Amino acid sequence: MAEATREVTRDTTREEQLLRSAPLFGGMDVASARSLMEKMTRSDVSKGDTIFNEGDDGQALYIIVRGKVKLARTARDGRENLLALLGVGDMLGELSVFDPGPRLARAHAVEDSTVYELPKDVLDEWLDTHLEMSRPIMRALAQRIRRASNTMADLVFSDVPGRVAKAILDLGHRFGRMERGHIMVRHGLTQEELAQLVGASRETVNKALADFASRGWIDVHIGSVEVYEPERLRARSR
Known part of the structure; x- marks a missing residue:
């Protein structure tokens, strides 16, 4: 019983962190x-x-403490467009909380996950007595706008291989782990979803991935990619 209690305490402390x-x-x-x-x-x-x-x-925001969640929108013809892949420490649903209105995307778990939910009315009441906390929230929203602006710029100014290289680096930064001297990125996405993430066709993205693999920069697997030459990808992403 004591050991079980210590385990629960460790898990609670870790989730708090x-x-x-x-x-x-x-x-x-x-x-x-x-x-x-x-x-x-x-x-x-x-x-x-x-x-x-x-x-x-939009009545609540969520914070992920385990797993991965993807945000996607559905086009009128039924096609899905992947907007973002979120992981531990990421926040989702906050835009509809601070700008009341319908959700602009669908969120579902890519793998078994744990999230913490904070209702809008609870957050509003809490902020009334903690006005100093408005600044970090505004900073977080500004960072979201900055990321969206960078994404739009990439779509205009970068070619597909450059966007694919940048996406791999971003996924590696957020989800990568060093294994056997290289970076293993277990993103859990299909190649179709990866194509949606960079705003290109699956065929074009597959061609870019095959080119990177032939150069020895990466190795592609189902739901993951091994990165051997991150500096090469970084140069190609510019």
Whole structure:
């Protein structure tokens, strides 16, 4: 029983640390962070489960402490467009919380995940008594806008191989692990989803991946990629 209690305590402490890595908690002292965490609801989400749907009312934001979640939109003809792949420490659903309106995307788990939910009304009430915490939240929203602006610039100014190289580097930075002297990136995406992420056709993206592999820069597997020459990819992404 004592060992089980220690294990639960370790898991709770680790999840608290992961929560505090989210932009929402940037700059908060321990007491303030814990007071907000106590108002959040923890949920385990199975692979493939939907967290929220496009068009839903935005009544809560979420922070991921385990697993991966993808955001996608559906076109009028039924095609899906992958907007982002999110992982531990990432926040989702915050735009509809701060700008009330329907969800602009659907969020579902790429793998078994754990998220913490913070309802809009709870956050609004908490901010009324913690006005100093508005600054890190504004910073997080500004970072989201900056990423969106960079993505738009890439679509205009970069060719497909350059965007693929940049996407691999970004996924490696966020999800990569050093294994046997190189970077193993287990992203969990299909090649179709990777193509959606860079805004290109699957055939064009596959051609770029095959070219990188033939040069010895990467090795492609189902749901993952091994990166051997990150500097080569970085030069190609510019």
